[in-house]
Amino acid sequence: DQQVKQNSPSLSVQEGRISILNCDYTNSMFDYFLWYKKYPAEGPTFLISISSIKDKNEDGRFTVFLNKSAKHLSLHIVPSQPGDSAVYFCAASAYSGGSNYKLTFGKGTLLTVNP
């Protein structure tokens, strides 16, 4: 059972336009959400996060929106740049006992920004 879902395996946008990447989750115990960017054969790089007590967090060109009632979050990138082309993973964090918080990842969305 996949608790974090990214239903679009790929997305293609023109440079300068907005990229919107979507993520849905099923576990109501998730209390922190993160977006990572990943290039092939590299580890994920943290982009932006949001706590479950907020509905929006902005950092430069990146904005994450959280709709708790719908169990949905999205990452907006504006304006999109060719260097943004990568796989974007949505991840959700939940307390897993002791001092541990465990991340659950979606399958990722391949973003291609065309010049």
Place this chain on the structure above:
Amino acid sequence: GAVVSQHPSRVICKSGTSVKIECRSLDFQATTMFWYRQFPKQSLMLMATSNEGSKATYEQGVEKDKFLINHASLTLSTLTVTSAHPEDSSFYICSATKGQGLGYTFGSGTRLTVV
């Protein structure tokens, strides 16, 4: 910022041999380290969570005798794939956190190919 170094980045080994992968937090003390495995076009699947000085907690379906994890210090965790077989070929990634869900930093990953 927090930096996690993972070595080797790529390894090819013969079936039946063992391979050790190292994950080091370079500029912070990692109370918790995580090991993930990623198959092509799939999500990062958590294999195990390790806390310094204690036994690792393995996810369901992960063989603890096959994937040996040692977290002997606050800056080093190792994953040993014992008696590797071709089906163990995958991309292995570690991440480290200071704990309490305070940020996850990923290593650059290790591409294991068992021939």
